[in-house]
Amino acid sequence: MKRLLIPLAAAGLTAAALAAPAAAAPSWVTDPLAPKPADAYSTAKFWLNANGAALRKATQYHWDSKDVTKLVKVSADQPDDGKPGIVAPTGAAKTGGKVKNVNLPRTLGKVFFVDRKGEYRWCSATSIQSRHRNLVATAGHCVYEHGRDVFAKWVFVPGYYQGKAPFGVFSGAYAFTAYDLDTYDDYDGDFAFVAVHNGFSLTGSREVPKGEFTDWAGDKWVEHEEIKEDEYKTGFEKYGAAGPYWSKDFDVTPEKVGHDYKGEKTLTKVEVTEKEYGDAAPSTTANVNGEQYEKVGPTPISKEKYQELTKLKADGKFPGKLHAEVSNGAEIAWYESHYYIKQWVKSGKTVRYFRDHYIIGMAKDAGKLGDAVGGQGIAWNQPTGQPVFVFGYPADPHPDGDKPYTGVTPKYCYGKTGTKTYQVNSFRVETHQALKCSLTGGSDGGPWLLKYNNSKRLGYVNGVTSLFHDQDGNDRVDMISSAYFDGETADVYNKAQYAETKAVVGPKGEILQ
Template identity: 50%
Template sequence: MKRILLPAGGAILATGLLAAGLAGTAQAAPDWAHDTMAKGAPEAKNVIEFWTASNYAALKNATPYSWDVKATPSLKVGGGYSPDGKPGSVVPIGEEKKSASVVKNINLPKTIGKVFFVDQDGKPRWCSGSSIQGKYRNLVATAGHCVYDEGKNAEVASNWIFVPGYYQGKTPWGIYVGKTAYTHYDFAAFEDRDRDYAFVTVYNGVQIGGQGTVKEVSKAEYEKYEGLKDVKAVEITKEQYDKCVLNLGDCFSEGADAPADKVGPDYPGAVLEREEVNEKAYTDAKVGKGNGNKLGEPEVEHVTKTQYDAYKGLGTKKIVDGNYTITHYYVQKWVKPATAKKYFKNVYVIAEGFIKDVGRLGDNVGGQGFAWNQKTGQKVFVFGYPADAHPDGHKAYTGITPKWCYGTTTGKTYTHAATKVEEHVGLKCAMTPGADGSPWLIKYSNAKRLGYVNGVTSLFGDQDKNDRYDLSTSAYFDGETAAIYNQAANVWSGSFVK
């Protein structure tokens, strides 16, 4: 895809609220990368079809964007930060007129959600992101590596969408298809994670459902139809398959009959399973990757007295201060899964009247403010969807619901030569990959669920070398970040549903 490079000193469309926020800010003149994602209604509809086909199978099967745990960066501490101008900010949606609020509880913002895309290997992936203030209330902030494929000259990712409040296939406020993506040229061209951020304009959200009809059609009718359609692989019996083949029908088989087999961890396709053992076997087990080696820390289960008395398993039962607990111990078991040959028939269906426009992103969930050239050492909330395991294999998060970290950003920079990081902001945080792109919010109001995006999660680090992530980092948001944000924040997208 052809990338458009625009000089920030050229034609920033700074109008109204955004212009006021940027006024008086001394800025350099970086180049930004501007990429079209879904160009027009036909492409946007294809993106929706990809994610919603087969009862949202791609959404449900997506995995968090990650890197090999062996490559967990060893982040080094550097000097302080270097703002390139005066601090500035743009207020959140709904806060254009200030009002008093009382902070009590930690309330999750409606603006956060999951960013879904297809990576360079054709696999559905997801990161975290947030709706953010923009002139047309259509803007999403996330990490640059959640928009541009790394290792492939940073081409813009395909089938990119944002789903605020996503939960197990549910899209409570709609699906928002990416229209245009903006990032720093240094990230787009050189994968420089000192510029690991992106701002994406999205079309109006859509929901699938309503007063539509779904009907089965022939393959020829399916190929001619230009609306929402799907090919469903319906499982059939061996007898039905044989009859289908005999009549030259559209059917196929997958897999082969094979029993489960215990293998080594390096065997292609090996799957890690938990095997519970007693306390002595766990204590005697080795640390590392392999059959019979320890898998994570012992897990303490709080039970009732009835459950405690009835338990006959391998765990250790204890009563502490009147509380009944059972501690479970697990080791690794690497297996080649059993397989069974299955038979399918392709069924072609079309859907008419099923895509409904639900309006602009910012009107539906609001949008966080934006801030740059801020001092470090501020209190910050980070909201995201961690999911991957820690380097030691322990999986503390599921990625199903959003989690949060809170703390004070570091006054020193973090550096990492392999990813060209020379000036990252750090925060003590135990989130794992899946939280990539999570917004870092300063001046967050729990009552209003609004704050100012002053960073997005880029890297995860293990500073105490115990194979557990304990640090998140973000690019420092400066005047160049503000210039790129301002370019994206003034671009209209509109609806692709007639």
């Protein structure tokens, strides 16, 4: 994927404002996720379809037990990278859940994505304050796969719980991370900031006349209802061949005839191949959208159904079109399309009758992320050894197989970070900050909050969970670590907060361009 080192159009910046000295190594990179509202809508709907089935199917980003490492080589001093800095949080929460008298941040949630194997995954994350109130902070490895390309279908769901998105789903538009993570898979830069579009939720659907259906700019589909012969005849007499009433002759080889055929005949909707449809349908869009010719799809289907239909197509038993969406060399979504032509045929032994229903999908704009749930502050170049709250959704078992967490509800750790920084050679880590904590995988990407105000549910993000460690060798996670937030982190954040994003759906639920 081509790197957009300085996304001037997206961020609304001038080249002069961001130009670095010619000899200076870059400290940040950015990649597009779904910059266009139509793509953002498709991404969010992928997760929201079937009452959040894909959300419930997702599993935590998985760390193998061999990846539970040991922190080594304590550094003599904390990094000295300039003056400390902070950006204040915004949007104090009035209500929310509690865990052992600690109020959970309203900003906390999960990010969902599809990896190169086609697996549905999630990590922890938080909304963070920014210029455009549209920024998410999480671990870099929850956005960039092994320091290479970004994951597919990336969304943030604040307040996620068992397939529910109470504040809406926010599709990622642009991802920002440290240059060293992206280039060298160096976990000293294992953090990322993602600018997200306005969130939205699906609010149902309604049936509309064909004209309104054709003009609708949002989500839409056709549902086929099987009806009795007398209802078909009444409807067909009223609306004619251009109406929503049709029949299908289930004779294996129906013989096509003209409209002037005097024998027993049926006006049926014949399913044909894409080529036959293209050859028969008029070339003008207006006529193709008419009732004589109809294309249904592409419609999302499961991987299992896709594989089943592929076999039928190979045997000549499925005339429709199958399509798999591919990202980073892996299939991540599957679709089917059907093509129909209305045709008079000699009546066979079995005729079934149908009525089409034209359905439009409704959606509601949830506004900017920061307006919906607020945003944590951010702090960098802070002294180590300070108290922090760490929040996340742990789900992995410990290396010994014990599984105390489900990933369903958020958990937290509290304590002082180590006064020194640490190294982990296998992840090219030289300056991680560490905390005694038994949270396991799934909580990676969760925020480390300094000066957390329990009543306001706000603090300052000073790290995000990156790695899990077993210091005493008993096959249980007992420490976690995060990149130390320094001046380079602030540089990445400052670039990210200039990225402008858009509303995805309009006031009527239509998809915006």
